[in-house]
Amino acid sequence: MDNENDYEAKTEFLKVWGPFQRRLSLLLAITMVPNGFTSPMGVFVADTPAHRCLVPAHRVNLTAEWRNVSIPLEEDGRPAECSRYRLDALLTYSEAGFQPSDVNLTAVPREGCLDGWEYDRSVYTSTIVSEWDLVCGQQWKKPLTLSLYFCGYLVGSFLSGQLSDRFGRKIVLFAAIAGHKLCVFLQGFSHSWVVFCVLQFLGGMCTMSSYLTAFVLCAELLSAQARLLFTTAGLCLFFALGYMLLPLHAYFLRDWRMLLLGINAPGLLLLTFWWSIPESPRWLLSQGRIAEAEDIVKRAAKSNKVEAPTKIFTPLQKDGSEKMKAYNICDLLHIRNMRWLSAVLWHVWATITMSYLAMSLNTSNLHGDAYLNCFLSAAVEIPAYIITWLMFRRFPRRLTMAGWLFSAGFFLLVNQVIQADLHWVAVSLEMMGKFCLTAAFSHVYAYSVELYPTVLRNTAMGACSMVARIGSILAPYIIYLRSYSPSLPYILMGILIAMASLLSLLLPESYGMPLPETPADMQPFAGCCRKNIYQHARTKEETQSNNNNNNT
Structure with missing residues (x-):
């Protein structure tokens, strides 16, 4: 079948940003709103009242x-x-x-x-902490409950790719959405902490599966220009919108069961998107279903009011004369240049994810109204995503990443020397740290895509996502350290973020560089690999041709 380059070439007649692309991007972005509801929901559902x-x-x-x-x-x-x-x-x-x-x-x-x-019932009618007495000798159950949700993230990161490659992007997306709605609904009626935790794990698995599948589906259906906007800002902005709506719902629904049911009900409307979101033509081509892929592309052309060729795709006959070397996840550690690159990126991913989620879950512990603090924590993400997208188009990746991380660590550490009675200063520094971490979170995803070669890019991004999930699992336990000292979580996060900032300076620069196709095309990792500068494959061929002509 047609490979990716063939698909791009044969669908050039579609508009880059026509009605079809706009409608598809909007629908897939809307599927992120419930994820923004549920990911930080532990702020209210699992808060510990006096x-x-x-x-x-x-x-x-x-x-x-x-x-x-x-x-x-x-x-x-x-x-x-x-x-x-x-x-x-x-x-x-x-x-x-x-x-x-x-x-x-x-x-x-x-x-x-x-x-x-x-x-104390003045703030919450009930939470899972007051429901099952998760305090004193049982307080260890609270961070475990939150971590199980992110354990589901870990499993969902692994399974969603396998399932979507086997059964298709669309069916896995809507199965994950339906599964998540069912888990949250059943959680609202659970009368056992164990049952709640099982559903918590399954809900996290469905949440991550829907996110990754929606990301892949839209990336495969959009052109390169539209894809950059959607992947760096589109999905994240709608996630932040759901996050901002969470404290509004929680303010009026003070009982944890009613809150779960209240935020879950509108998400059922997402299932009606089944008839509006198509399957990925790229996946259909990979399965040999050429007629179905052509039908989707022709409907897209009709929506964009452009004429589609009668025959768009043709099977690709492989004679076996050229075989590309097969790479796997072991090559991330086997190839020296990629080993050091992956080690640094994994530390950066895990640190950012852990600190971001820890700060999100910590809003109920800040001075002042918990609902307002949660709203502010969500609101600072909107400008962070927009600024990241703008800076990603014009500024060097490496220094920008180090700058975001350094600023986040600085705000967290400085926050610990603020006088105890200056509550508004402490909250402001916390929000500025969250802003920088959000920008770093959005930045590292697109930056990593540019650093890895095409033959290993999907595998490498999956590995980064898996490591990031380990950071998210640890996040509730970082907040749990408050029981020993209120400053301990901030000091630990500040030190880890500062280390990540320094290590990110070792990463190669990718701004203005063509995407590497093979490991040989990658930028050298500072201090341990080849010293010759990066040359793209086509550039190297031109250089060799010029040298041969000069010798002649």
Whole structure:
């Protein structure tokens, strides 16, 4: 069948940005809005309300004075969350006629929350934390719950490519959308933490599958110019739009079950896109289904009001005289130049993903209104994506990447020396750090595409995505470090981001360079590989031809 270059050449009669491309881009971008809802949803669904040990009135007949002092105070003056004074001791003092002021409470023995907890309901009616008491000795379950969602990302990154190559882009896209809606719907009715976690994992797998499949489908249907705009800004902007709508829904739906059902219901409309989004003609050609591919291209031409040839594609006869070397994922480590390049990119990808998601999940811990903070965290992504797209067209990749990372690390580390009462300064620095990380996130994806050769590009991008998922799995545990020290997550993220910034300076520059076709065409990695400058294959052929002519 026709290869990729044949497809580009034989569909040149289609407009670059006609009604067909605009409609297709819009529909596929809209499928990203629910992903923006659900990925940071743990900010509200899994938030930990203020809580204290429950002192049941029906079990212990304490007076109001003794009930008010039944919870010990911590060193900072806050009520203890995981312990109370022994109720039988307090009851003994109460029945003996003592008042709390007559007793040295520090000498009264303590006990755990044997009767459960009571939660502050002023912000949330309920969360999964208050539903299943994921506090104190069970608080480890909260980061695990969030990490399982990103474990689903990891599996979805691996399976979606295999399934879409086997069954087609369109069917996998809509199967993933339907699967995600079903998982979220069932989560809203789950009455077990284990069941919720299983659905959390499956939902994450479907979310990542729909994202990657939509990305591939639109990239294969659009021309090169339209593809750059869509992949660097289009999908990301609609993801950010969904992210911005999340706090609005959460503000009016304070119960976690109602929130899940409320944000899930509109997403069912995406299933109606089945009749408007076509299959990828490139995939159909790879399967030998030439007639179906031609039918889609002709309908696109009709939508764009251009005339399509009667016969567009013809089978490609391979005589076996030329065989291209087959590459696999092992070559990312076997080839020296690519090994060092991949090692640096994997560190950068994992660090950016981990820090980005950690900062997204941390908005409920910031000073001020959690809903406003979440909205601001989403809103800063809009200009970040737009600026990244503009800078990607005109500025060097390597220095831009290092600059975004350095700025993000700087804001996070400086935030720790701000006085505790300057809350608005701390929140502003947090948002500026999130802005820089978002820009770096968008930048590294397109930058990596330019660094890897064509024969390994898809495999390499899949490997980067898999490593990034490891960073996302660790993100909830980075926030969990707040239980030891509020500054610890920021210091750790700041150091890792600073390391990524320095390492990114070792990456080769790709701005203005043609895409490498084979590993031999790649830019040399600084300090460890060949020293001759990069030459594209055609340029090398011209140079050799000129040398032969000079010798003659």
